[in-house]
Amino acid sequence: MIIDLSGKTALVTGGARGIGRAVSQGLADAGARVVAADRAVGEMESEAEVDGRRLVFRKMDVARMDEVRRVVDEVARSSGGVDILVNNAGVMGNFALMNGQTPERFAEDISINLIGAFHCSKVVWSKMAEKGWGRIINMSSISARGGAFAAPGYGASKAGLLGLTRTLAIEGGGLGITVNAVMPGLIDTEPVRKQGAELLDRVRQRIPAGRLGRPEEVAALVTFLVSEQAGYITGASVPVTGGIELFTI
Secondary structure (H helix, E strand, C coil), X not given: CCCCCCCCEEEEECCCCHHHHHHHHHHHHCCCEEEEECCCCCCCCCEEEECCEEEEEECCCCCCHHHHHHHHHHXXXXXXXXXXXXXXXXXXXXXXXXXXXXXXXXXXXXXXXXXXXXXXXXHHHHHHHHHCCEEEEEECCCHHHHCCCCCHHHHHHHHHHHHHHHHHHHHHHHHCEEEEEEEECCECCHHHHCCCHHHHHHHHCCCCCCCCECHHHHHHHHHHXXXXXXXXXXXXXXXXXXXXXXXXX
């Protein structure tokens, strides 16, 4: 199956590193013009070539609606608007048991991981509806189903993304907009590697695939879900986990 996204413009939040960077590259490889928006983007990281196609980096904090509007307005001026939105931006570092949590830390997780996805979806929604075509992917986590030990804000925000996905899919169905969620498991990225080799070795024993996932494997699913071939898939929540969730005892 050949996926051709030529003529489409994609906005990938959290697109400078890890899964977001792989998704940005995957969409560009399929022919899309990609804007990778990330609050970690530096001044010297303005643009790059990916297989001869343009991948542009923009600094943006999804928790700030004004910054989201600024980037989306720029995309509208340069290419007619966002056709594909991948809500990938997120934080995963607030680890503490309940006694060590604070309202401020919990609110930060919700603000970036969940409200940020709402901000971006809200800003692109009208233009997608006008065109009668749009694709939104919310990057959730398998933790949305099983919980995230010692990370209540992360678990709650990723579960919230599943609810947001289903709700927007209902409204978007009549507008030509599909909305789906992707639920990665343990993917070989910097935040996961920071958990330490000993812990990861133990976790691998619970993964039927016997290894961590690769960012490119998540990107491949995203690329399919935003394609014309996936036009009848909406409201879905798809795991990319190597089967780790199959262990129930």
